Amino acid sequence: MWFSVKDLHVSYGNIRAVHGVSFDVDEGEIVTLIGANGAGKSTILNTIAGLQTPDQGEIVYKGTNIAGVGAHNIVKLGLALVPEGRRIFGNLTVYENLRLAGFQLRGDELSRRIQRVYGYFPRLEERRGQLGDTLSGGEQQMLAVGRALVTGGDFMLLDEPSMGLAPILVQQIFEILAEINRAGATILLVEQNAHMALKLANRGYVLETGNIVLSGASQDLARSEDVRKAYLGA
Amino acid sequence: MEFFVQQFFNGLQLGSLYALIALGYTMVYGVLLLINFAHGDIFMVGAFLGVFGSMVLDLPFALTLVLAMVLTGMMGVGIERVAYKPLRQASRLSVVITALGVGLLLENGMLALTGADPRSYPANFIETKAYDSFLGIGLGDVSITNVKILIIVLAALLFLGLYTIVQRTKWGMAMRAISYDKFAVPLMGVSQDQVISITFFLGTALAAAGGILWGVAFPVLNPYMGLRVGWKAFIAAVVGGIGDIRGAAVGGLLLGFIEIFVPAYGKSIGISSTWRDPIAFGLLLIILVVRPTGLFGVARRQKV
Amino acid sequence: MNKRLLTLLLTIVIVMGAIGTIPVGAQDDCDFAGEIYVGVIAPLTGDIPKVGQSTVEAAEMAVEEINAECGLEIDGESYEIVIIVEDNESKAESSVAVATRLIVEEDVIAIIGPQSSKQAVPTGQVANDRETPMISPWSTNPNTTVDRPWVFRVAFLDPFQGPVVANFVQAEFGAASAAVLYDVASDYPKGLAENFRDAAEASGIEVVAFESFTTGDTDFSSQLTTIIAEEPAVIFTPQYYNEVPLIVQQARELGFEGPIVGSDSWGTPDLIELCGDACNGLFFSTHYAPDIATEVGQTFINAYEEIYGAKPDDVAALTYDAFQLLFTAIEDAQSLDKADVRDALAGIELFEGVTGVMSFDEQGDPIKCAVIIQIKDGAFTYYDSACPAGFPPEGM
Ligand SMILES: Nc1ncnc2c1ncn2[C@@H]1O[C@H](COP(=O)(O)OP(=O)(O)OP(=O)(O)O)[C@@H](O)[C@H]1O
Ligand SMILES: [Mg+2]
Numbered sequence: 001m002w003f004s005v006k007d008l009h010v011s012y013g014n015i016r017a018v019h020g021v022s023f024d025v026d027e028g029e030i031v032t033l034i035g036a037n038g039a040g041k042s043t044i045l046n047t048i049a050g051l052q053t054p055d056q057g058e059i060v061y062k063g064t065n066i067a068g069v070g071a072h073n074i075v076k077l078g079l080a081l082v083p084e085g086r087r088i089f090g091n092l093t094v095y096e097n098l099r100l101a102g103f104q105l106r107g108d109e110l111s112r113r114i115q116r117v118y119g120y121f122p123r124l125e126e127r128r129g130q131l132g133d134t135l136s137g138g139e140q141q142m143l144a145v146g147r148a149l150v151t152g153g154d155f156m157l158l159d160e161p162s163m164g165l166a167p168i169l170v171q172q173i174f175e176i177l178a179e180i181n182r183a184g185a186t187i188l189l190v191e192q193n194a195h196m197a198l199k200l201a202n203r204g205y206v207l208e209t210g211n212i213v214l215s216g217a218s219q220d221l222a223r224s225e226d227v228r229k230a231y232l233g234a
Numbered sequence: 235m236e237f238f239v240q241q242f243f244n245g246l247q248l249g250s251l252y253a254l255i256a257l258g259y260t261m262v263y264g265v266l267l268l269i270n271f272a273h274g275d276i277f278m279v280g281a282f283l284g285v286f287g288s289m290v291l292d293l294p295f296a297l298t299l300v301l302a303m304v305l306t307g308m309m310g311v312g313i314e315r316v317a318y319k320p321l322r323q324a325s326r327l328s329v330v331i332t333a334l335g336v337g338l339l340l341e342n343g344m345l346a347l348t349g350a351d352p353r354s355y356p357a358n359f360i361e362t363k364a365y366d367s368f369l370g371i372g373l374g375d376v377s378i379t380n381v382k383i384l385i386i387v388l389a390a391l392l393f394l395g396l397y398t399i400v401q402r403t404k405w406g407m408a409m410r411a412i413s414y415d416k417f418a419v420p421l422m423g424v425s426q427d428q429v430i431s432i433t434f435f436l437g438t439a440l441a442a443a444g445g446i447l448w449g450v451a452f453p454v455l456n457p458y459m460g461l462r463v464g465w466k467a468f469i470a471a472v473v474g475g476i477g478d479i480r481g482a483a484v485g486g487l488l489l490g491f492i493e494i495f496v497p498a499y500g501k502s503i504g505i506s507s508t509w510r511d512p513i514a515f516g517l518l519l520i521i522l523v524v525r526p527t528g529l530f531g532v533a534r535r536q537k538v
Numbered sequence: 539m540n541k542r543l544l545t546l547l548l549t550i551v552i553v554m555g556a557i558g559t560i561p562v563g564a565q566d567d568c569d570f571a572g573e574i575y576v577g578v579i580a581p582l583t584g585d586i587p588k589v590g591q592s593t594v595e596a597a598e599m600a601v602e603e604i605n606a607e608c609g610l611e612i613d614g615e616s617y618e619i620v621i622i623v624e625d626n627e628s629k630a631e632s633s634v635a636v637a638t639r640l641i642v643e644e645d646v647i648a649i650i651g652p653q654s655s656k657q658a659v660p661t662g663q664v665a666n667d668r669e670t671p672m673i674s675p676w677s678t679n680p681n682t683t684v685d686r687p688w689v690f691r692v693a694f695l696d697p698f699q700g701p702v703v704a705n706f707v708q709a710e711f712g713a714a715s716a717a718v719l720y721d722v723a724s725d726y727p728k729g730l731a732e733n734f735r736d737a738a739e740a741s742g743i744e745v746v747a748f749e750s751f752t753t754g755d756t757d758f759s760s761q762l763t764t765i766i767a768e769e770p771a772v773i774f775t776p777q778y779y780n781e782v783p784l785i786v787q788q789a790r791e792l793g794f795e796g797p798i799v800g801s802d803s804w805g806t807p808d809l810i811e812l813c814g815d816a817c818n819g820l821f822f823s824t825h826y827a828p829d830i831a832t833e834v835g836q837t838f839i840n841a842y843e844e845i846y847g848a849k850p851d852d853v854a855a856l857t858y859d860a861f862q863l864l865f866t867a868i869e870d871a872q873s874l875d876k877a878d879v880r881d882a883l884a885g886i887e888l889f890e891g892v893t894g895v896m897s898f899d900e901q902g903d904p905i906k907c908a909v910i911i912q913i914k915d916g917a918f919t920y921y922d923s924a925c926p927a928g929f930p931p932e933g934m
Contacts, residue, residue: 049421071420080421087418089411091532100407104423151423237767240792244759352780354812362791377793452756453787454780454812462754494760497749501764508722508750 001060002027002186003155008057008067010040010047017043019210020057027154030177030187032197032218034231035207041190042084044207045157048188049081050074061155076104080152084159084190086144090133094124094143097132101147110150117146120176138169145173149180156180157188162196174200194231198222206231240376241498242491247382247451249490250389254444255467256474256482257396258437264413264477265433268318271333273441274464275340276313278457280306280442281449282344285353295360299446303439310438311431319427337460344457354453360384385447392443393483396436400479409433413477473518475531484529492517568608571615574874576601576864577640578621579651579661584628589653589676592853595846597621597650600861603841610868617874619865622646626657633657637664637672647868647876648672650860653853655679662689671880673863675856683902688880690902692856692863692893696726698926699776699801699823700733702908704741706823706924707772711797715744717770719761719785721777722750730776730801738774741927746770758788766794773798779806783813790816797821810916818915823908826852826893827920830909838892852893859891888930894923895930905929 004024010017018040025031033041046052048059050071059067066074089097098117102110118125121142127135135143141161148156158177162170174196181187191197198204198218206214206227214221221227255277262270270276280302287298317336321329363380367373400406408429412419419426448463449455466489474485492514500509521529580593601619608616622644626633633652640646641664648671652658658677665672666686673690674682683689707713716738720731728750735745746768749761765773766789775785775798786798800822809817828839828849838858842850850858866889868874871882887897896906907925911918 051417051420070425072423072425075421075423083418083421087415087421089414089418091410091414092407096407096410100404100411100424101422103404103408147422151421237763240763241760244757244763248757248759351808352812354783354814357814362787364791364793375793377791379791381791452784454756454783456780493757497751497760498764506722506750508752511752 001025002062003188004058004060005044005048006058006060008044008047008059009055010043010052011055017210018047018054021207021210021212023205023212023215025155025186025188027186028181028184029203030181030189030201032189032191032194032201032204033207034191034194034197034204034221034227036230037192038209039207040210041207042159045081045159045188045190046083049079049083049157051081075151078153079155079157080148081157082144082148082159082161085163086140088132088135088140088143088147090131092132093129094132094135095128097143097147098124098150101150103151105150113150117149120149120179121146137164138166141165141169141173145176153185155186155188157190159190160192161189162191162193170196194227195222236375237498241494243376243378243382243386245491245494246487247385247490248493249487250386251444251448251451251486252463252467252470252489253483253486254389254392254440254447255463256471256486257393257479258441258444259468259471260474260476260479260482261396261409261433261437263471264479265409265430266318266322267413268329269333269468269476270437271330271464271468272313272336272340273437274460274462274467275337276306276310276438276460277441277445277448277464277467278455278460279309279340279344280438280445281455281459282348282353282445282457283442284355284446284449285348285455288355288359298359299443302442302446306442306445307435307439310434310441313438314430314434319430337464341457341460348457350456353455355449360450381450385451388443388447392440393479396440396479399436405429405432469515469518473521473528475525475528478528478530481528481530489514489518568605568616568618570609570618572617573620574610574617574868575644575646576619576621576861577637577644577646577649577651578623579626579633579636579640579649579657580623581628581653581657582623582625584626586628586654589853590625590628592851593651593653593675593857594623596842596850596854596857597623597861599842599845600858600865604861604865610865612868612872612874626652626661628654628657630657630660633661634664637661638668641665641668641670646670647874647879648864650675650857650864653677653857655682658682658691662686665689669880670876671864671867671883673860673883675860676853680903686902687884690863690883690898692859692891692896692904693825693852694904694906694908696801697729697733699908700730700735701737701926702924703774703799703801703823704734704737704743705927706821706910706922707738707774707797707799708741708743710821710922711772713743713771715746715768715770716772716774717747717749717765717768718745719749719751719758719765719773719775719777721753721755721781723752726803727776727778731774734774734776756784758785759792762789762792762794765789766792770796772796774800776801776803778803779809780812782809783817786813786816786820799823805911805918807918810913810918813913817913820913821910821921822913823910823924824852825909826855827909827911827918829920830892831920832890832892832894834890835892855892859893859896862891863889897929 001024006022008021009019035041047054050069054067058065098114123139124142124146161173189197198221201218204218204221205212258273262268283302283305284298287293287301313336317332360381365378408424412429470485470489471482474481496510496513578597580590582590601621604619609618624636626636649665650673652661653676655677658674659679659681662682666688669688671688675692677691678693678696680695683691718731718735720727722728738745747765749765751758782804798820802824804822805824867879867882871878884898889896894907896904899905907923910922910924912921
C-alpha cells in the first residue's frame with residue numbers, strides 16, 4: 001500500500017480519542033473520512049501529520065513508518081495538512097503565508113509552486129499584500145489550501161475545507177481539489193459535508209467514536225441506509 | 235536652542251540603549267509569550283564579556299563586540315534549552331519563577347567570578363573625542379562625542395538589521411508566524427525549536443551589544459547593573475507594544491527622551507528632578523491606559 | 539576562603555584575649571601606684587570585622603606607648619593603663635550590654651567606641667545615663683552626642699564638610715560660582731549638598747545650579763547639561779566612588795572643563811581605577827590621609843606600619859586620637875574621678891592629633907580641619923587641610 005494506517009490509538013491524557021483505527025489510501029486516490037463531531041477525524045489527521053504522537057499503531061507512508069516523526073520533518077516527505085479551522089497566519093500577508101509554507105524550498109521551485117497556487121486561486125494573487133486576518137472566510141480557506149499546495153506535494157490531508165463556506169464556494173474549492181488530484185496529488189479528505197465528500201472521493205471510511213464502522217466505494221456508502229440517515233440527512 | 239539640541243542627543247543616546255535591550259524582551263515574548271526576566275542579567279553578562287574581550291584578550295572594540303554578541307547569544311540559546319524548554323507546557327508562574335532564578339544565577343555567578351568591585355573597559359577601548367561640527371553644521375557649545383554617535387548609529391543599524399531579518403527573511407516570517415499561532419508552524423516544515431533558538435540568539439546578542447555600549451557610555455559595571463536597566467527596558471517594550479520590534483525601539487527611545495527631558499525642563503515649570511521617575515513612569519502608564527496593548531501592539535487573538 | 543579563615547582565627551584570639559584584661563607593654567622599671575581601666579567596644583565579629591581589627595590595633599598601640607613612658611602621672615604617682623576590649627558583634631544590643639558591663643563590673647574610667655553610629659547612638663545613652671565618659675572615634679551621626687554631656691567623638695560630622703569644601707574652592711580656585719549634583723534619595727549626599735549650598739552662599743559663592751538624581755542612576759547628562767549651561771566655576775558632587783567616575787566623565791564629555799570636587803565618600807581606591815585619567819587632579823575632603831604631612835601624623839603612621847605592616851586606616855587614626863584625648867584629659871584633670879575627666883575632655887582646646895588640630899564644641903563634637911586629598915597619578919595624595927572659618931585661631 002502507498003499509505004496505510006494500522007491499529008492507530010491516540011489519546012489526550014486520559015481521554016482516548018482514537019482506538020484501533022486502520023485504513024489505507026492508494027496513490028492518486030481521493031479518500032474521505034466521514035463521521036460525527038468528536039468521532040476522532042481531526043485527531044487522526046493531526047497524528048498523521050506529526051502534530052500528535054500515537055500511543056500505538058503504525059502509519060506507513062511510501063514504505064516507512066512515520067508514526068512519531070515530528071511534523072516539520074514529515075513535511076519533507078511530501079505530506080501536507082490543511083488543518084481544521086484554516087489556521088492561516090493572520091499577521092502575515094497572503095504572500096508571506098505562502099512563502100513560509102515553502103520554508104524548505106529553493107528559490108525557483110518556491111516561485112513555481114506559488115505561481116501554481118495563484119493559478120488555482122487568482123483571488124490570492126490579487127490580494128498578495130493583504131494581511132491574513134483581513135481576508136474573507138472563503139479567501140482564508142483558499143489560502144489554507146494554497147499553503148498546503150506549496151508545502152507538500154504528493155499527499156494532501158484536508159480537515160473540513162468546506163467549513164463555514166457558502167455552497168458556491170464549497171463547490172469551487174471541491175472543483176479545485178479535483179483538479180489538484182488530476183494533477184497528481186493523492187487526497188485524504190475529512191468532511192462534515194458527507195454528500196459533497198462522497199461525490200468527490202473514490203472511497204470512504206465512516207468513523208464513530210474512534211472506530212471505523214463502515215468503509216467502501218463512495219457510491220456504495222452514499223447509498224447505504226446508515227450513512228444516509230446519519231450523515232446525509234435523508 | 236543649543237540646550238535643546240544637547241538634551242536631544244543625550245536622550246537619543248539613552249533611548250538607543252534602552253531600545254536595544256527592549257528588543258530582546260519583545261522578541262522572546264513574541265515567539266514564546268514568555269517574559270524573560272533574566273534578560274537584564276543577560277545584558278550584564280554581555281557587558282562583562284566585553285571586559286573579558288577587551289582586558290583579558292586585549293581585543294579591539296569591534297572584535298570584542300562581535301565576540302560578546304556571539305557568546306552571549308549562545309548562552310541565550312543554552313538558557314532556553316536548559317531552563318525554559320522543559321517548561322513549555324508548564325504554567326506561566328513556573329516559567330516566570332524559573333526566569334527570575336536564571337537571573338539570580340547569572341548575577342551571583344558573575345559575583346563569584348569577578349567579585350563585587352565594579353569594572354570598566356580599558357582607556358583605549360573607545361577614546362572619547364568631541365566633534366566640532368556635525369554634518370557640516372558648527373556645533374557651538376553643543377558637545378557631541380564619537381561615543382554618542384557610535385551608540386546611536388550602531389543601535390540604529392542593529393535595529394534595522396533585525397527589522398530586515400524579521401520582515402524579509404523566512405526565519406523572520408517563522409518568528410512572526412509562531413507569535414500568531416504556534417500550532418500551524420510545524421505544518422509549514424519549520425522546526426519550532428530552531429525558530430525559538432534563533433530568536434533567543436538574536437535577542438540575547440542584542441542585549442550583549444546593549445551591554446557593551448552601555449559600558450562604554452557608563453563605565454561602572456557590576457553584576458547587579460542589569461536589574462534596573464532590565465526593568466526599564468521591559469517597561470519600554472511593554473509601552474511600545476510587547477511582541478512588536480518597532481514598538482520596542484519606539485518605547486526605548488521614548489523612555490530615554492522622557493528621562494532626559496523631564497529633569498531638563500521640569501525645573502522651569504516647578505518640578506524638581508526628584509520627580510523624574512514618577513513622571514516618566516506616570517507618562518508611560520497613561521499611554522498604557524489609553525492603549526492597553528502599547529503603541530504598536532494589537533490585541534491578541536483569543537486562541538482555543 | 540583563606541582570608542576568611544585567618545580573620546576568624548584572629549578574631550577568636552582577640553576575643554579570647556578580651557575575656558581577661560590585657561596589661562599591654564607594662565614596664566618593669568616603672569613603679570606603678572595602680573591601674574586605670576579603659577573600656578574598648580569594637581565590632582570584632584559581624585559585618586565589619588576590619589573596623590574591629592583596626593580599633594584593637596590602634597588601642598593596643600596607644601596604650602603600649604603610654605605605658606612605656608610609665609603610664610599617666612597623677613599627683614606624682616604613676617598609673618598603668620589597662621584596656622578591656624569587648625566585642626559588640628556589630629550589633630546595637632550587644633553594644634549596650636557590654637557597655638553596661640564595662641561600667642558596672644569593670645569600673646572603667648571611660649569607654650572608647652563604639653565605632654558605627656548604629657551602635658554608638660544607643661551606647662552613648664548608656665554612658666550618659668551612667669555618667670561615664672565615652673568617645674566614639676568613628677561615628678558621624680549627630681544623635682550620638684546630641685544632649686549627652688558625657689559623650690564625645692573624634693570624627694567630624696558629615697555636614698561639616700560642606701563649609702570646608704566651600705572655603706576650599708573659594709581659596710583654591712577663586713570660585714565665584716558653583717553647581718551641585720547630588721543623590722536626593724540618599725541622606726549623606728543630600729545633607730552635604732544642602733550644607734555646601736548654604737555655606738557657599740554665605741561666603742559669597744553663587745550656587746547657579748542645584749541638580750539632583752536618584753540612587754542607581756547612571757545617566758546624568760540631562761542634569762549636567764543644565765549645570766553646564768549655567769557656567770559654574772566648579773561642580774561639587776558629594777557622591778560615592780561608583781558614581782563619581784560616571785559624573786566626571788559625563789561632565790567632561792559634555793564640555794565642562796572646570797574643577798569637580800567631592801567629599802569623603804570619594805575616598806575608596808576603586809574610584810581611581812574606575813575613573814582613570816578623567817579624575818586626575820581632582821580634589822575631595824576627608825578625615826585623614828595616610829600620607830598626612832604633620833609631624834604627629836607621620837610619627838603615628840610610621841610606628842603603626844612598623845608594628846602591623848600596613849598603613850593605618852581612618853578607624854585606626856581616629857581611635858588613636860581618641861586615646862590621646864583621653865590621656866590628655868586624665869592628666870589635665872589630675873583625678874581619677876569620672877566627672878573630672880569629663881570636664882577636662884570638654885575643656886580640651888586645640889589638641890593636636892593624627893587627624894588634625896581639634897577642640898570640642900558644646901555638644902562634644904570636634905571642631906577640626908578636614909583633609910583635602912588630590913587624586914594624583916593614580917593615588918590619593920595629601921594636598922592641604924581645609925578648616926572651618928576662623929579655625930584654628932591665628933598663630934596656631
Ligand atoms: N486537545 C484535546 N484535548 C483533549 N481532548 C481532545 C483534544 N482534541 C480532541 N479531543 C477529544 O478527542 C475526541 C476526538 O476529537 P476530534 O477533534 O478528533 O474529533 P473530530 O472527529 O475532528 O470532530 P469535529 O467533526 O467536531 O471536528 C473528542 O472527544 C475531543 O473532545
Ligand atoms: Mg475535527
